[in-house]
Structure formats: structure tokens, C-alpha cells
Amino acid sequence: MAMEWLNVHTFLRIPARDWAAAALTVVATYVVLMSVLRLIGNRLDVRAHRTGYRFDTLTAAVLRDTHPLFIGLAALLAGSYFIELPTRLANKLDHIWFVIIGFQIALWLNRGVKLWARDKLSAQTQTTRNPVITSMMAWVLRFALWSMLLLAILANVGVNVTAFVASLGVGGVAVALAVQNILSDLFASLAIGLDKPFEIGDFIVFESIAGTVQHVGLKTTRIRSLSGEEIVTSNTALLKSTIHNYKRMQERRIVFAFGVTYDARAAQLKKIPDIVRHAVETAGDTRSDRAHFKEFGENALNFEVVYFVTSPDFNLYMDIQQRINLAILEELQNLGAAFALPTRTIQLVRRHGEPVEPDGQTHGQPPQGLQYPGTRARA
Structure with missing residues (x-):
């Protein structure tokens, strides 16, 4: 009876049996995908607990962060094959599949980079903590990831990627000229991370500034001075100065x-x-x-x-x-020796140039030797 009803009735010119098959496919696909992801995550957690392999834990955390929206979209696309769609829309299903899968893979990789950067920074001690290289690598990886996804999607839908990349190159030069100061600090931050002239916790002196390094950022470095205030200086200006690092002084x-x-x-x-x-x-x-x-x-x-x-x-x-x-x-x-004090020897003479005798004294004139603190008088 139910089968006859499904064969007879139609919705939007599509038989009800096709709608039912599509609905069952959507539900089954969603449940299967969620179950498979959960099963893989649990297996990876068990193996990571047994072997201590960090990559398994990272992969399990990434899979658990799979967005339900993309799983639902994938299930809807799977169910759409049981429905007779318009030719124009049916021809676009492959592109839609590519976009959904590409975005989900990009989200997985983006999440993996975030977790890697977080673990990398948490593994550093407070005295050796220098997030410059880790932050720069995470930023570059994520930028490259989303750029490749965007170019791949554009190429898949038929856009001339070569011309697009060329136009982006011209625009990138203009942007680089406009933000050259920011880029200079950015590359200076990278140089600090690679060369490590100082690290967080080091006491440094440059120009008239002396203090302890508290934070090395992508654009600025923060230093806590001896008087207590926080000094913020650009990375470029810092590298242009001669830096005295007293933390690394052996003696x-x-x-x-x-x-x-x-x-x-x-x-x-x-x-x-x-x-x-x-x-x-x-x-x-x-x-x-x-x-x-x-x-x-x-x-x-x-x-x-x-x-x-x-x-x-x-x-x-x-x-x-x-x-x-x-x-x-x-x-x-x-x-029996004594420390010396600053002294001066004062020579007194009469008006005509004759020196005053050591024990002589003239009426109305001061004594021949006047002893002041820190001086030694001698005739």
C-alpha cells in the first residue's frame, strides 16, 4: 500500500519514491560519516595513549572538529543523485562536491596548524619562550592553505587562474609598498626568531634603554625597564641598534x-x-x-x-x-696608610712678589697659610 502511494504521488514533478530514497540516503550518509569519524578518532586516541605518538592525538582532535554543516551538505549531495534535477544544476554537482570537500580539508589542516602552534608554544618554558618563529610559520602555513584552496576553487569553476595570479602580483607590489614599514618589522621579527640575539627573560641594553624582554611580537618587542614601565619598540629599530645581552654574560x-x-x-x-x-x-x-x-x-x-x-x-x-x-x-x-683626598697647595706672596716666610706675619694681612677642607697650604 505504501509502495503504491509512493509510486503514484509526486512532488515538484518528482515521484515520492525518489524523495523517500533521497531522504533515506541523506540520513544514512550523515550517520555513517559521523560514525566513521568518531570511530577513527577513538582508535587514534587509544593508539596515542598506548604509544605516546603525538601525531595520533593531533589527528584525532582534528577529526573531532569536523563541522556538522559540511557533513550535512555532503549527505544532501549524496541524496540528490536519487532525484532528477535540472540539467544545469546536475552539471554543477561535481563542482559543489569539490568545494565542500576542499573547504573541509582546509578546515582540518587549519585546525591542525592551530593545535601544532599551541602545543609548540606550551612546550616552551617561560625563560625560553619565543613565539616568533612558531607564530610566523603558523601564519604562513594558514595563508598558503587558504590561498591554494581559493585558487583551486576558481580553477575548478573555470576561472583563468594565471591571469588572476598575475593581477594579484601587481596588486601585491602596490600593497607591499604601502605597508613596507609593517613588512620591515615582520621580517625583523623573523630575523629575531631565527638568529635569537635575545630571548624572553634576557636583560638587554640598547641605546638608552635597559630592561628585561617580556614579549617578542610580529611587529614590536616589549621590554620591562628597571624603573618598572613597559617599553614598546619596533623590531626594526631594535635590530638597527647594538644590543648588549647581559643574560648571556659568562663572567x-x-x-x-x-x-x-x-x-x-x-x-x-x-x-x-x-x-x-x-x-x-x-x-x-x-x-x-x-x-x-x-x-x-x-x-x-x-x-x-x-x-x-x-x-x-x-x-x-x-x-x-x-x-x-x-x-x-x-x-x-x-x-698605617690612608686614602688620598683631593688637595691644593696655595702659595702666598706679598704685593712686590716676595714670598711670605713660613712663620712670618704682616700687620693687617691674613696669615700666610690658610687651610681649607680638602686643601693643603704651604708657604
Whole structure:
């Protein structure tokens, strides 16, 4: 009875039996496709759990993100073969199949690139995190993917792709000239990612800016300065400067000088270099290089000291320098020598040019020697 009804009745000049066959095909195709995708995803998850192969987990996640709309469109196309469609529309079914399958494959690949980039970035530690290369590769892959899909669809529907690509090339040159500053920063970002002059967490100094790198983007780099504010600079400007990366310093070379007074005896001066070397060697995390009586200065007998701190830590260096300074001060006090102060010798003469005697004094005139702080008076 039902079969007779389906054979007799028509809708839109199409027998009802054809509509029924098409509807059953749509439902069956949808269920089968969903079941197959779910089954493949579960099998991949089981194998990934057993072998730890990351590619299986990635593929399973991509298949689970299959858009139901495309599965429904594929099912409708499968059911359309049981209906006698107009010739013009029937001839377009192959193109529609190509568009649907192409878009779904593109969505799978796009999702795979996103998951790959996310896993790649999450695998990096906070100190070595540098997303430039990963972000650039993900962006290039996705751009190439959608560009190829667009060209393939246009070629499939009969568009002259060669002429289209040529026109895009001319337009691309014009766009590149208009955004050359942005492209310059983009390629500078790529250079930072490849060459790695610094990484996130490094303390760098360039021009008058000093701070810790917090983020390296496609156009700008963000630096947290010592005073606390965030400094944003373009990647191009950053690479044009000379960059001092203190994070990669293996050891720190220290040079400092001090002077003792001219009344120090030669025997005392001979002992001072040994005192300094001992102070440097006992400070810890140091390597002594040299300590010398360098020169006869204007106000002092000058010594120069060079040593190395075997760590790039600045706070450690300051602690060591403090211990060295205190040790030198204590030993010079025990030795009987004193640090020099800036001095000046003042020569007093009478109006006619005759020098004032050391113990002489003229009525109405000041004493022959006036001693000021930081000076030494002599007749």
C-alpha cells in the first residue's frame, strides 16, 4: 500500500519514491560519516595513549572538529543523485562536491596548524619562550592553505587562474609598498626568531634603554625597564641598534682604582698589591687578574685593580665589591696608610712678589697659610 502511494504521488514533478530514497540516503550518509569519524578518532586516541605518538592525538582532535554543516551538505549531495534535477544544476554537482570537500580539508589542516602552534608554544618554558618563529610559520602555513584552496576553487569553476595570479602580483607590489614599514618589522621579527640575539627573560641594553624582554611580537618587542614601565619598540629599530645581552654574560670583568696619600712609605706601597689580591681571592666567586701601583697622580699615589666575578649576577657582584672594599679599608688602616683626598697647595706672596716666610706675619694681612677642607697650604 505504501509502495503504491509512493509510486503514484509526486512532488515538484518528482515521484515520492525518489524523495523517500533521497531522504533515506541523506540520513544514512550523515550517520555513517559521523560514525566513521568518531570511530577513527577513538582508535587514534587509544593508539596515542598506548604509544605516546603525538601525531595520533593531533589527528584525532582534528577529526573531532569536523563541522556538522559540511557533513550535512555532503549527505544532501549524496541524496540528490536519487532525484532528477535540472540539467544545469546536475552539471554543477561535481563542482559543489569539490568545494565542500576542499573547504573541509582546509578546515582540518587549519585546525591542525592551530593545535601544532599551541602545543609548540606550551612546550616552551617561560625563560625560553619565543613565539616568533612558531607564530610566523603558523601564519604562513594558514595563508598558503587558504590561498591554494581559493585558487583551486576558481580553477575548478573555470576561472583563468594565471591571469588572476598575475593581477594579484601587481596588486601585491602596490600593497607591499604601502605597508613596507609593517613588512620591515615582520621580517625583523623573523630575523629575531631565527638568529635569537635575545630571548624572553634576557636583560638587554640598547641605546638608552635597559630592561628585561617580556614579549617578542610580529611587529614590536616589549621590554620591562628597571624603573618598572613597559617599553614598546619596533623590531626594526631594535635590530638597527647594538644590543648588549647581559643574560648571556659568562663572567663579569671589574676594573676599579683607588689612591693613597703621598706620605705613604715605599715599604707600605709594596704591600698594598698583595693586600688587594688577598681581598679579591677571599671574597668568593672571583678570579684575580692584577693589582698594580699605576701612577703618581695629581693628589694621590694611584693603584688599579682588575678581577673577574665568575657569575653574571649583578647583585652578587655588588656584594663581592663591598667585601673587597671593606677588606682593603681594614688592611690599609692596619698598615698605617690612608686614602688620598683631593688637595691644593696655595702659595702666598706679598704685593712686590716676595714670598711670605713660613712663620712670618704682616700687620693687617691674613696669615700666610690658610687651610681649607680638602686643601693643603704651604708657604
